[in-house]
Amino acid sequence: MAKPNIRSLDAMAFTSMAGERERHIEEASTAIPPKPSSYKANRMAAALHPSVQHVKIAQVIDRGPRFRSFVLEADEDRGTEGLAWFDAGQYLSVEVPLPEGAVTRPFSICSSPLDAKNGQYQLTLERVPGGRVSDFVWDTWAEGTKLDVSMPCGEFTYEPIRDAKQVVALVGGSSITPIYSLAKAVAEGTEHIESLTILYGTNTWDEAVLEAELQELADSCDAVTLVNVLADEERDGCEHGFITLDLVRKHAPEGDVSYFICGPQAMRLAIDAWIDDLGVRRKFIRREVFGEYRDPEKDPGYPAPAATEFKLTVRVCGEEHELTCNAHDTLLNWMERQGIHAPARCRSGECGWCHSRLVSGDVYVPERTDGRREADKKYGYVHPCATFPLSDVVLEVPPFAN
Amino acid sequence: MDPQYDVVVVGAGNGGLMCAAQCAKNGLKTLVLEKHNLPGGCATTFVRGRYEFEASLHELCSVGTAEKPDEVYRLFEKVGADPDWRYEHTMFRAVCTAPDGYDVTLSGTGDDPWDTFAQCVEDAVPGSKEGVLAIRDLVEHDKDAVAYITKMKGKLNPLRMITQYADFMRMAAYSAEDVMVALGLPAKARNILCTYWGYLGVPTDELKAFHYFNMVDGYVTDGAAFPRLKSHGLSEGLAKVILDNGGDIFYNTEVDGFVYDGNGAVCGVTAGGKEYRARRIVSNILANNVWNLSPAKNVPDKARQLANARSFGISVFTIYLGLDISKDELGLGNYTTFIQKSPRARDQYDLRSNKGFYIVNCLNEIFDEATPEGTCQLFFTAQLDGSDIPDDLTPEEYKDWKNKLAQSYIADAEKVLGVDISSHVEEVVVATPVTFARYLGTPTGTIYAYRTAGWDSVMARMSAQFTDNTVQSLSFVGGQTARGDGYSCAFISGDTTAERITNQLRAEDAAAEAVASGKAGE
Numbered sequence: 001m002a003k004p005n006i007r008s009l010d011a012m013a014f015t016s017m018a019g020e021r022e023r024h025i026e027e028a029s030t031a032i033p034p035k036p037s038s039y040k041a042n043r044m045a046a047a048l049h050p051s052v053q054h055v056k057i058a059q060v061i062d063r064g065p066r067f068r069s070f071v072l073e074a075d076e077d078r079g080t081e082g083l084a085w086f087d088a089g090q091y092l093s094v095e096v097p098l099p100e101g102a103v104t105r106p107f108s109i110c111s112s113p114l115d116a117k118n119g120q121y122q123l124t125l126e127r128v129p130g131g132r133v134s135d136f137v138w139d140t141w142a143e144g145t146k147l148d149v150s151m152p153c154g155e156f157t158y159e160p161i162r163d164a165k166q167v168v169a170l171v172g173g174s175s176i177t178p179i180y181s182l183a184k185a186v187a188e189g190t191e192h193i194e195s196l197t198i199l200y201g202t203n204t205w206d207e208a209v210l211e212a213e214l215q216e217l218a219d220s221c222d223a224v225t226l227v228n229v230l231a232d233e234e235r236d237g238c239e240h241g242f243i244t245l246d247l248v249r250k251h252a253p254e255g256d257v258s259y260f261i262c263g264p265q266a267m268r269l270a271i272d273a274w275i276d277d278l279g280v281r282r283k284f285i286r287r288e289v290f291g292e293y294r295d296p297e298k299d300p301g302y303p304a305p306a307a308t309e310f311k312l313t314v315r316v317c318g319e320e321h322e323l324t325c326n327a328h329d330t331l332l333n334w335m336e337r338q339g340i341h342a343p344a345r346c347r348s349g350e351c352g353w354c355h356s357r358l359v360s361g362d363v364y365v366p367e368r369t370d371g372r373r374e375a376d377k378k379y380g381y382v383h384p385c386a387t388f389p390l391s392d393v394v395l396e397v398p399p400f401a402n
Numbered sequence: 403m404d405p406q407y408d409v410v411v412v413g414a415g416n417g418g419l420m421c422a423a424q425c426a427k428n429g430l431k432t433l434v435l436e437k438h439n440l441p442g443g444c445a446t447t448f449v450r451g452r453y454e455f456e457a458s459l460h461e462l463c464s465v466g467t468a469e470k471p472d473e474v475y476r477l478f479e480k481v482g483a484d485p486d487w488r489y490e491h492t493m494f495r496a497v498c499t500a501p502d503g504y505d506v507t508l509s510g511t512g513d514d515p516w517d518t519f520a521q522c523v524e525d526a527v528p529g530s531k532e533g534v535l536a537i538r539d540l541v542e543h544d545k546d547a548v549a550y551i552t553k554m555k556g557k558l559n560p561l562r563m564i565t566q567y568a569d570f571m572r573m574a575a576y577s578a579e580d581v582m583v584a585l586g587l588p589a590k591a592r593n594i595l596c597t598y599w600g601y602l603g604v605p606t607d608e609l610k611a612f613h614y615f616n617m618v619d620g621y622v623t624d625g626a627a628f629p630r631l632k633s634h635g636l637s638e639g640l641a642k643v644i645l646d647n648g649g650d651i652f653y654n655t656e657v658d659g660f661v662y663d664g665n666g667a668v669c670g671v672t673a674g675g676k677e678y679r680a681r682r683i684v685s686n687i688l689a690n691n692v693w694n695l696s697p698a699k700n701v702p703d704k705a706r707q708l709a710n711a712r713s714f715g716i717s718v719f720t721i722y723l724g725l726d727i728s729k730d731e732l733g734l735g736n737y738t739t740f741i742q743k744s745p746r747a748r749d750q751y752d753l754r755s756n757k758g759f760y761i762v763n764c765l766n767e768i769f770d771e772a773t774p775e776g777t778c779q780l781f782f783t784a785q786l787d788g789s790d791i792p793d794d795l796t797p798e799e800y801k802d803w804k805n806k807l808a809q810s811y812i813a814d815a816e817k818v819l820g821v822d823i824s825s826h827v828e829e830v831v832v833a834t835p836v837t838f839a840r841y842l843g844t845p846t847g848t849i850y851a852y853r854t855a856g857w858d859s860v861m862a863r864m865s866a867q868f869t870d871n872t873v874q875s876l877s878f879v880g881g882q883t884a885r886g887d888g889y890s891c892a893f894i895s896g897d898t899t900a901e902r903i904t905n906q907l908r909a910e911d912a913a914a915e916a917v918a919s920g921k922a923g924e
Contacts, residue, residue: 004536006572006584011564014571017862024857028711030703033690036839041717041788041847045840047797085797117798155450160805161812162827190798283726283828317652317674343439343654352449355439355653357645373447373454375635379642398439398654399674 048085049151052402053092054078057145058120067174067209068138069110069124075146083116086152088185089178089260089288092121093150093345093353093402096133101339102400105133106289106346109152110177110210112184121149124209126174150402153345156262156288158182158191164256164284165194170243170271172201172263178288179262180210187221194223197251201229201243201267227251243267245274262288289348292330293369296388303364306391313394314340315359331356331363331384331395341400342384349386354397358382361393406679407433408907410671412657413686415443416889417879419640420896421684423481426647428904433680434644435673437656442637443686443842444849445889450829452774453724456632456781457833458849460601460738460763461490463620464890465627472624474890477897482646483639485629488769491515493621494738496597497818498745506594507736510622519622523591530591537585537595541619544570544612556865573612574861579747581611593745600740600759600785602887603716604855605747613860613886620890626737628768660692660876662700667874681910682903684877688852690845692876702872712858715850715887717835719786721808722779724829729766729778733821737767741818751785757814760784780823782811788835788846800836808832851881860886877903 036042054075061069074080091106111122128134141147156178158167169179179198185191198218202208208228218226228238229247239247248259259280261271268290275285296302305327312323312334325334332354335342345353349369358380365372369386376382384395411422414436426432440446444458465487466472471479478485495507508522509515516538524531547570551558563571573581578599582592596606598618606614629636641651652673661670661677670679685692690709693701725732739762742750750759766778773779795803808830812823835847842849854860863870863884871877881887883895 004533004585004587006540006569006576006581008584009572009576009580011568011571011575013575014563015560017575017857017859018865021857021862021866025704025707025711028707030706031710032693032698032701032706033709034845035694036691036843036845039788039839039846040791040793041835041839042843042845044791044795044797044800044836045847048800048836049840085800087801113798159830161808161824161830161832281726281828283826317655317676318650350449353439371449373449373632373634375447375631375638378631378635379638381638398652401439401654 050080050084051151053084053149053151054080055083055121055147055149057141057143057147060141060143063124063209064206066127066207067124068127069122070141072121072123072147072149073119078146083119083121084151085116086113087157088113088182088191089156089158090152090154091178091346092123093153094123095148095402096136098132098136101336102341103133103336104344104347106153106348108175108178108181110180112181112188113190114185114188124174124177126209148402150345153351154289156260156286158193158258160192162283163258163286166253166255166257167193167196167260168248168252168257169196169198169260170201170248170263171198172243172267173207174209175262175264175288176200176210176214179260180214182260183214183217183221183224186223187217195225195253196223197225197227197253199227199229199239199243199247199251201231201263203230203232205230205233205235205238225251242270245277248278256284258284258286260286260288265291265294289346289350290369292347293349293366293386296364296366297327299366303362303390305389306362310361310389311392312389313392315394315396316340316399325389325393327364327388327390329388331382331387331389331393334389335384335397340397342397343400344385347385349383352383354384355381356384356398357396359394359396361395362390363393364388364390407431408680409433409682409684409903410435410678410680411684411686412671413437413443413880414441414637414641414651415686415880416445416892417881417883417896417899418443418684418686419637419644420477420481420893421686421879421900422649422651422896423483423640423643423647424897424900425903426644426649427481428900430904430907432644432647432649433678434649434651435655435657435671435678436651436653437843438841439653440634440637441641441651441653442633445633445637447632447634448831450722450831451724452777453779453829454632454634455722455724455779455831456765458718458720459628459633459889460761460783461621461626461628462889463617463626464624466624470624472620474627474893477893480897481640481643483643485636485639486631488628488630489625490628490737490768491625492736493519493626494597494740495736496594496740496742498593498742499818500742500744502590503742503745504590504594508594510625515622515625523594526594527588527591530587533582533585533587533591534595537581537615538619538622540569540573540581540611541615543567544573544616551864556868570612573615574610574859576611578606578609578611578614581615590745593747596747597740597742599747599750600761600783602854603785603850604853605751607748608855610855610859610861613854617888630769632772657687658695660696660700662697665874666700668700668876681907682875682877684879684899684903686880688844688882689878691843700873704872708870712852714788714844714846714848715853715881716785716787717838717847717849718833719784719804719807719835720833721782721811722829722831722833723781723823723827724773725778725780725823725826726776726828727778727826728776729764729770732764732778732780732823732826734762734764734767734819737765738763739819741815754785754787755790757784757811760811762815762819777828782808782815784811786835788839788848791835804832804834850887854886860884
């Protein structure tokens with residue numbers, strides 16, 4: 001029997017290939033090909049993930065001495081026609097043009113996705129005494145103020161493929177904002193969670209910003225339950241003390257529960273100390289980004305810096321800037337403070353938007369907020385928002401982008 | 403004005419990075435402009451919780467080892483990057499759930515991987531081994547033919563072609579399916595052998611045999627290869643070569659215009675409010691986008707027609723899963739499983755929105771350090787075109803739509819493979835053509851550039867590669883070039899372009915020097 005062969009196919013078909021290709025090309029239109037934006041997938045990508053959103057403040061809502069809400073609307077004059085849809089729990093990275101140079105801040109969206117569809121985002125900010133950004137915001141943000149904000153960012157969202165149908169949120173103070181958004185989305189039917197129990201920890205009743213709004217959601221929606229936990233006050237209908245393991249056990253429903261944790265770092269660290277005793281799998285513990293890492297020198301194993309003051313050389317697209325820094329603050333803050341508008345979003349080491357090349361120098365990257373990829377460690381890349389200098393540093397940074 | 407650079411590369415995808423690395427290595431002053439904040443394009447990773455996910459890589463073909471290097475191994479060695487390659491010689495398990503389906507595992511192990519591979523097919527379909535080995539011989543024959551064509555720079559002697567390379571001509575002109583029918587392979591064997599079609603995005607009744615089997619050969623002989631630090635390591639490794647050799651890479655710097663000189667040659671690009679001039683511009687971004695960023699008067703009719711004549715390659719629907727169980731607890735037992743509703747590639751393609759064909763990969767089967775101890779990383783991939791997205795889908799419905807689709811795939815795989823995935827999901831990300839449109843900026847979210855089928859097959863592109871380019875000083879790299887899509891092809895395209903440009907610029911410099919010294923001697 002002959003070896004299998006392909007002689008039954010006409011080899012001369014090959015000779016017509018070039019001509020066939022030519023013919024197809026010659027028959028095509030001589031118009032400039034359509035722009036990417038003419039395709040559905042690209043339009044959807046642009047609607048969900050705009051590279052920047054130009055907005056203006058439509059309303060300022062005073063919420064007591066420490067809190068203020070800002071209602072943002074699309075600034076059509078600057079080309080933003082609508083606000084991007086988002087998942088409850090996401091944040092906007094907001095550009096704040098401080099006099100010494102622009103900085104960014106991630107603020108959780110404190111309104112629902114449906115509100116965005118209807119043209120509004122709300123941010124609720126807490127005044128930080130002496131805070132540069134907070135002072136600037138309180139002094140200058142008013143109705144009509146124009147702002148540039150990023151697309152909605154962040155992974156502190158409810159994922160039906162991953163999360164339990166029951167959620168317990170462990171919340172401290174002003175970090176209520178993403179959970180308020182989630183509760184509103186549940187009440188409005190855009191997030192399908194069977195039960196959302198919010199343990200809302202504050203020092204006092206008066207400090208519980210958005211309490212009335214939350215209570216209204218809880219009253220009108222069976223799936224939402226609100227439990228106020230007051231550290232410094234005893235009050236009817238509220239728990240007294242901190243959010244503890246016992247308190248969580250008391251209020252968590254039977255069966256699988258996903259825990260969504262957000263709050264100030266002290267509270268986060270306190271919860272970390274007992275969360276394993278809750279005996280739930282890691283997949284059911286979801287944490288909001290940690291926030292800016294502070295006091296790295298208190299970490300066990302923190303390496304001693306080479307000196308008290310260092311040179312920080314920053315290269316942006318071939319331009320070099322000579323700055324100074326020390327070991328107590330992040331490379332990102334040092335850059336921003338000295339007029340370098342570096343890219344940043346989460347400012348917690350996680351999202352990687354500030355990904356930069358450490359050309360030379362020693363740095364300290366706290367393990368907790370080290371969200372780098374494995375190869376970054378080999379090839380010398382850092383996230384400046386969560387990296388502290390230990391010596392003179394040369395850093396190559398991409399130019400700012402929202 | 404003097405050019406600031408010898409070469410500006412637009413886009414830091416695989417082709418762009420390899421091209422820039424080789425240019426810089428050759429001593430050319432090189433700049434890469436990338437719109438994203440990372441190198442790699444498709445060749446990247448992302449972190450969720452304690453998992454770092456491969457964004458698009460399944461496996462590289464034609465790599466080889468230190469002892470037996472193939473094209474891609476040699477390229478990385480040549481530029482001086484070390485991806486720390488890992489290998490897999492079990493090619494795949496294919497589970498076809500149709501009544502006339504099958505469940506087979508194919509390997510290319512041992513001293514004679516093609517023989518092992520053919521034996522696997524023989525075990526599943528007795529009487530097919532000879533036919534499979536005939537494919538091996540045809541692929542070898544093709545390599546000789548390509549070597550001849552390359553040597554002749556495309557100027558072929560028709561008589562020599564028909565007397566010596568007639569089978570190559572057939573392989574180039576006919577589909578993989580046609581060739582297998584001619585070889586007398588039974589339908590079941592043909593279907594099993596076609597399993598890899600998804601890697602090229604074109605079903606094998608349309609994909610030319612030359613193209614398809616060249617890739618299959620790359621997997622059989624060399625196994626599948628993986629960079630230990632995942633694709634991000636591959637990309638940062640090439641970035642390092644560029645930087646170490648004096649090149650620049652500017653991230654967050656999206657090119658928004660191509661600049662032409664009075665003779666219609668491209669001489670620069672604009673980005674971030676600046677103009678970057680260069681003697682050569684290399685585009686890793688699709689020609690469609692380049693023409694949209696060029697003054698209309700500078701875009702030749704032929705270039706417009708070529709772009710308009712072409713169809714876009716396919717995109718994908720991908721589910722990335724971080725599971726809180728080890729690969730052994732999950733129990734798939736191999737890296738790649740193809741799940742098919744029909745044994746025929748064409749049906750699989752037509753049913754692509756409805757689980758007609760998808761791939762389940764467990765990266766820990768290649769290197770268990772891919773994720774922390776006690777966990778594993780799983781990803782699902784199905785073909786999906788940007789145009790397959792429902793027309794009336796709104797942004798607010800998008801997440802629900804993709805999640806429901808993802809859940810249906812996961813449930814299907816659990817049923818077919820008898821494993822529990824859904825209760826172990828610690829991290830999940832679902833990507834669609836929208837995701838790829840977002841990050842890559844390609845029209846309709848294509849990840850495979852232009853469809854390599856029919857009149858625009860790989861061989862047809864190779865024959866036309868010097869006439870396709872109609873703008874002086876502009877070159878293209880990546881999946882849009884002659885070799886078509888895939889990591890390995892993109893790297894090769896980058897290297898080929900770098901060497902061609904280097905030769906051209908050296909010749910120009912030598913000529914300029916000769917003129918200068920001639921003048922000096924006057």
